[in-house]
Amino acid sequence: MRKPLSMLALVPDAYGGRGGIAQYNRDFLGAIAEMNIFSSITVLPRQTLDPPQPPQGVRQLRAHAGRFGYSVAALRAALVQPVDLVFCGHLFMAPLAVLIARLKGAKLIVQTHGIETWSRPSKPQRAAVEQADLVLSVSRHTRAAVLSWAAIAPERVLVVPNTVREMFTPGDGSAQRAVLGLGDKCVLLTVGRMHPGERYKGHDRVIAAIPQLVKRGHDICYLVVGEGDDRPRLEALAVQVGVSDRVKCLGATEPQTLSEIYRAADLFVMPSTGEGFGVTFLEAMASGTPALGLDVAGARDALGEGELGIAVSENEVPTAIARLLDEPKRNSGALAAATRARFGRETFAAGVSIVWSRLMEADESGRSTLAASLL
């Protein structure tokens, strides 16, 4: 007789949230929901920016931005319902998640994304990770960072990479090129926040490379999608190096428009030194547009170790851009298919299913409570 299973997800944001972490949490929770294992999946976010639209089988509670209010809401949610699995969507919430998991005798998964793991966390956060049944990381780099400070069996830290949404597919980018007045220009594209704290993304490096590319005969136009407080500084930089007419900051865009912009670009370039993964690389390649990044951190994974995208060192960026622009256009369909094979929804769902199967396996202490409840 199957006992109905309940899952509580503590996340910074998911449904109605923006950005990579919210997207990952939606993808993960959606994949879990599709497995039809849990009769109840309750999500408690810290914030929602847009109207939340959770899928069937997932219930999202009202957001609580303050730490105290969030903790009270989480404990309340845990007390009023059974909890068999706690999914902790961010390291910051791990101490609260482990407390709830212990109180309820539930299994605990802690999800790690990127930058939050790169320096040693607080002791309670570290202790929580060390007590988790499984720790998930979006990339091998993030996983290695976790293992550098957590004394946890390496086998319990799994990589479940980001996935790419179905809407990003190859197609004709000429309409968007016309809208943006790109003509026959060589179009470079970066999609990412322009935040003073995230200058590692590498917009500066692309802008600095433009003069030499132009000198070599490439009629460059650099599109920047995303918003952030660092935008004025980047625009000033473009003026300073004399390429302000070649840099277009488009701000935030609707997903559908973004998809068309990817298709319109000749090359997606994001020479970031600090990506936890770099989902925009996947979006570009799934749209059939070649992607260039640095062979460091999570970008190595997103670029498929150089087999999908192009992974180079920092000082090779200008020459690599020039070489890629000179090359004959690649088969966009093949690139998109190869990207989907390694990072598509199906692969992601298989990864989540593996997480579930690993959780079910009997651990050292014998048969897990989850496994027992399914018998």
Add this chain to the structure above:
Amino acid sequence: MCGINGIFSFHRASGEPKEVELISTRDAMRARGPDGAGSWWSSDRHCGLGHRRLSIIDLSDRASQPMTSDDGRLVIVFNGEIYNYPQLRVELEADGAHFRTTSDTEALLHLYSRDGANMVHRLRGMFAFAIWDEEQRGLFLARDPYGIKPLYTANDGWTFRFASQVKALLAGGQVSRDPEPAGIVGFHLFGSVPEPFTLYREIRALPAGHTQWIDLAGPREPKPFANLAEVLAKSAADSAAVVELPGRVRDGVLDSVQAHLLADVEVGVFLSAGVDSGALLGCMRDAGARDTRAITLAFEEFRGTSEDEAPLAARVCEHYGAHHVVRHLGREEFVEDLPAILEAMDQPSIDGINTWFVSKAAKEVGLKVAISGLGGDELLGGYPSFRDVPRWRRRFGAFAGMPGLGLLARELIGHVAPTFSRSRPKALGLLKYSSTWAGAYLLRRGLFLPDELSQVMDPEIAREGMRRLNPLERLGKILKPDPGSAVARVCALESAHYMRNQLLRDADWAGMAHSLEIRVPLVDFALLRALAPAIPSIVPGAGKAALAAAPAAPLPEKIVTRAKSGFGVPTGAWINAVSEQTSGRTGQQAEPKGVISRRWSQEVLKGAALTKRPFEVHA
């Protein structure tokens, strides 16, 4: 005896492993297997296996590896020897298995096919192997109960790699060299790197007596299948009288020696003037070996003095009708070989020098296999630790249990007698560590004590390393379940810590550097089971006396008496001279052995750093 390696890209997001990596890792182990090399790829090319061969059983090409089962379902790479292979073969053939070689490797394939992971319980020998199971699309790894054969793994979250050597994994170019603080701290504490840690965070040893399964869902945590403490604990209730010891030793050792002679090439022996190797030579004769070549390492400095082991070893050879080969070693050769020794060390170790030279001598006379008396001291109570550890527990244990007393005494003595404090650092630890068996053992075997780490390494790395290594808890786990007696506890600690992490590992790299297989009949799980009931009754000297009497013609009394007083080896002085040269410290008064070892450990770590990235070493 061989070198094995493999790569398995288990994650759906990962690409195919590269041939160049598989071959680079494999061929970094050329010395382990100079007789041949092979590689194999799964049909989807997501799993590759490599092998370098030192042919010892079934020398034909049929027995080459990687070896595939007849039905193509299983593929194996194997390093080691299965001594009960003839019995297993008979049993498997009776069950319908069809053998196409006379190698023990093929027996492993048939046994896995029949018993799956449970196969490990049937094996007697030293082994590290990996079997690719095409049907289950997974990789099965196993390592022998004592950890005689090495097996290292690296998992980056997408791809799983394994090899017989740490340096071979690094040679593939895809494994991170980020340092592991627990491994570095472990080396400073013990003079060798305690498993499962290595100097590199991503590389871990598959622990002795464990198996591991890796499939598309990734590597699982290693599972234990054999535990020394459990064997000793089970026998505690059934302990045998002291009078039974000689008989058990005689039967058990002869049986083990017989098993260890299985080979299609000549089997020699390392012979000192001690009891262990002499008794083994006697048992080899009892087991039917004739004209055995026995290699003795002798030192130029001792030639013609009472410290020279060669004359007594010659008497043992005469006694058992063996052919004696004496290899003299001088300081010049030691200094000349030192860079090669440091290069061959897979992981830093403060020992292994003697094994290097005796293996070199064995290779010079054309031997591929040699029996060694390693393990006798651990099994039969031969170390001073069998006396010291229980005594410290008795005398200081109760005081050490009082919180803060150890620290107070340390501070007090440090002020009142600073010279004593410097020259006898461990004496100060008695009141801190003697409250547990693990603590007293740490004190006995420790090179540096935890409180001293900040003197030799970055304090932050030391703190983090101590947290990750947790040496007292780790040593404490060796005693679970409780072996039940003082002798059995020290036996477990010495076997599962010092012998596993230091002696056996040294025997592996030092032997393999000369393409020599070192066999250790006194490190045998079947022998342990046979002796376990009698181990609690061993009193100082009784174990070795029983071993000396094990051959049909017991060791001459003179050998036994002389061996008790021990022999000097000048390598300590040579090491000291070398480290004095490099540290600029000369002409000072003689120092205790422990202090020399401490300085040597720093040299070794620097030597290890020459070929890798520099570790934090404060001279």
